[in-house]
Amino acid sequence: MxxxxxxxxxxxxxxxxxxxxxxxxxxxxxxxxxxAQSVSDDGEYHFVRPEQNLYEDAEFVPCGEDTEVPKYYVPSEKKPKDEKPKDKKAAPKSKKSFVKLACACLACALIGGAVGGVVSWKVLDNNNSTPEATSKPISAGTSGSSISSNTGSSTDIYSLGCKQAVGITTEVTTTNWFGQTSSSAVSGSGFVVTTDGYIVTNYHVIEAAYQRNYKVSVMFYDGKTYDATIVGVEEENDVAVLKIDATGLTPVEVGDSESIQVGEEVYAIGNPLGELAFTMTTGHVSALDRKITTNENASAINMFQFDAAVNSGNSGGPLYNAEGKVIGIVTAKYSSTGVEGLSFAIPINDAIDIANDLITNGYVTxxxxxxxxxxxxxxxxxxxxxxxxxxxxxxxxxxxxxxxxxxxxxxxxxxxxxxxxxxxxxxxxxxxxxxxxxxxxxxxxxxxxxxxxxxxxxxxSKPNTDSNGVNDSGLSSHPQFG
Known part of the structure; x- marks a missing residue:
C-alpha cells in the first residue's frame, strides 16, 4: 500500500x-x-449527470449536410402595432338626451382642460428626463426602450421585442475526403444592446463560427440581414457579443435581475426550431439561483428558472419582464420525456457585466x-x-x-x-x-x-488560446480516464 x-x-x-x-x-x-440528485441539501439545483442527457442548451438548430441554410419565417407586411386603435364613435343619442349630453360634455371639457394641462406637463417632463440610448457599453436601466407604463400588455411587449430581438445563423461548410463541399447551418437568437449594432447572445449559438471562422448572419423582423463579427466570447458563462454595421437600432432596456421575484410574469421572444422567428411565449419565474450544467458546458452557471415554453433555437434570446425590460438570456431547458416547463435563463446583471468587458477589452477582466x-x-x-x-x-x-x-x-x-x-x-x-x-x-x-x-x-485570466483542455481557471480536466 x-x-x-x-x-x-x-x-x-x-x-x-x-x-x-x-x-x-x-x-x-x-x-x-x-x-445525481437534482436538489441538494443547500437548495441549489445541480446538474444531473451528462450521460443521462437530461439538460440541453435551448440551443442552435443543427441542420443536416443536405439541408439548405434555413429560411427564416418572414412575417406579413403588417407591422406589429405601436398604437392601440382609437375607440369607435358612439352611436347618436336620441334628441331627448341631447341637452343632458351637451351639459355633461361642457362640464367634462372644463374639468378635463385643467387636468389635461397638468397631465400633459407631467408627460413632457418625464419624456425630457428619460435617458437616451447611446452606443456606449450598456448598463442597467439606462439603455434602450421599454414599456412606458409600469406594466404593458403582451402585445406591447411583443411589438417592442420585434424591434430588439434578432435571429442568428452560422453557415457551416464541410469538405469530405473526395474534396466535395456541403453546407449546413446552426440557428439561435440574440438581442440588440446598443444603437450602433452590438448584439448579445449565448456563446454556444456561435461556437462553431468562433472556433472555425464561419460566417455569422443576423436577421431582423423586417427581413434585413447583416453579416456579423464576433467581438468576444466568455465560454465559462456562455455569453458572446456580436457586432453588425448598422445604426439607429432599437436597443433593449436592461432590467435588474437582482430584483426578480418568483411568480412575476416573463416573456421569451426568439427563434424556435430555427425557422419560426419572432415567436413569443409567456410564463412566470419559477425559482432563483439554480446552478445548472449543460452537456455543452462543464462548469455550473448561475441561472433562474421560468416556465415559458423554450425550444431549440431560443438560445441567446431576450427574456422580458412585464415592463418590457430584459432580465435574462434564455439559455437552457430540462430535457426528459414527460417533463415540461423547466427553462433557465442567465441573469441579465451577470451577462451585461460580461458583455461590457467583451466590448471594451475583448475579454472578461x-x-x-x-x-x-x-x-x-x-x-x-x-x-x-x-x-x-x-x-x-x-x-x-x-x-x-x-x-x-x-x-x-x-x-x-x-x-x-x-x-x-x-x-x-x-x-x-x-x-x-x-x-x-x-x-x-x-x-x-x-x-x-x-x-x-x-x-x-x-x-x-487572459483569453485562452490553449486547446489542450485548460479552462479559464487554469485547471485541466482529463475525463477520458478509464
Missing amino acids: EDRKDEINSGKNISEAENPSSETESAQETESNAS GKAYLGANIDSRYNSVYANYYKMPEGAYVFSVEKDSCAEKCGLSAGDIITKLGANEVKDFNDLDSAIRSFKAGETADITVYRKGDYTTLKVTFDE
Whole structure:
C-alpha cells in the first residue's frame, strides 16, 4: 500500500497507477447515483449527470449536410402595432338626451382642460428626463426602450421585442475526403444592446463560427440581414457579443435581475426550431439561483428558472419582464420525456457585466487564474483506495504561474482554498471563481502524508488560446480516464 501512495505523491499520472478493484468501481457507481440528485441539501439545483442527457442548451438548430441554410419565417407586411386603435364613435343619442349630453360634455371639457394641462406637463417632463440610448457599453436601466407604463400588455411587449430581438445563423461548410463541399447551418437568437449594432447572445449559438471562422448572419423582423463579427466570447458563462454595421437600432432596456421575484410574469421572444422567428411565449419565474450544467458546458452557471415554453433555437434570446425590460438570456431547458416547463435563463446583471468587458477589452477582466492543471480522474473512490484525502489532484503546474510561485507542486492534493472545502475538480473550479485577480488566499494541500498551507496571489485570466483542455481557471480536466 505504501508503494501505491508513493506513486501518487511522486506526481505521476494516475493512469500509471493500479486501478481500484471492481468493488471500488461499485462504490463509485453508488456515489455517482447519489450525486445525481437534482436538489441538494443547500437548495441549489445541480446538474444531473451528462450521460443521462437530461439538460440541453435551448440551443442552435443543427441542420443536416443536405439541408439548405434555413429560411427564416418572414412575417406579413403588417407591422406589429405601436398604437392601440382609437375607440369607435358612439352611436347618436336620441334628441331627448341631447341637452343632458351637451351639459355633461361642457362640464367634462372644463374639468378635463385643467387636468389635461397638468397631465400633459407631467408627460413632457418625464419624456425630457428619460435617458437616451447611446452606443456606449450598456448598463442597467439606462439603455434602450421599454414599456412606458409600469406594466404593458403582451402585445406591447411583443411589438417592442420585434424591434430588439434578432435571429442568428452560422453557415457551416464541410469538405469530405473526395474534396466535395456541403453546407449546413446552426440557428439561435440574440438581442440588440446598443444603437450602433452590438448584439448579445449565448456563446454556444456561435461556437462553431468562433472556433472555425464561419460566417455569422443576423436577421431582423423586417427581413434585413447583416453579416456579423464576433467581438468576444466568455465560454465559462456562455455569453458572446456580436457586432453588425448598422445604426439607429432599437436597443433593449436592461432590467435588474437582482430584483426578480418568483411568480412575476416573463416573456421569451426568439427563434424556435430555427425557422419560426419572432415567436413569443409567456410564463412566470419559477425559482432563483439554480446552478445548472449543460452537456455543452462543464462548469455550473448561475441561472433562474421560468416556465415559458423554450425550444431549440431560443438560445441567446431576450427574456422580458412585464415592463418590457430584459432580465435574462434564455439559455437552457430540462430535457426528459414527460417533463415540461423547466427553462433557465442567465441573469441579465451577470451577462451585461460580461458583455461590457467583451466590448471594451475583448475579454472578461479581473478573473482569477491559478495555473495548476488538475487531473479530474482523482475522486473519492481513488482517495479511499489509496487511503488519501479527497481533493483536487495536481497533475502539473504551469511555469511562472502563481501556482508555481506559491510553491504548489505536481502530486499535491488541494483540500481547501480560502474558506472553500475542495473535494474534487469542480469544487476547486468554483472556489477559484469566487476570487478576483490580485486577491490572496490560503491554499491547503496534502503532500506526502502531511498537510501544508500555502499563500497564493491569483494571476489574471487572459483569453485562452490553449486547446489542450485548460479552462479559464487554469485547471485541466482529463475525463477520458478509464
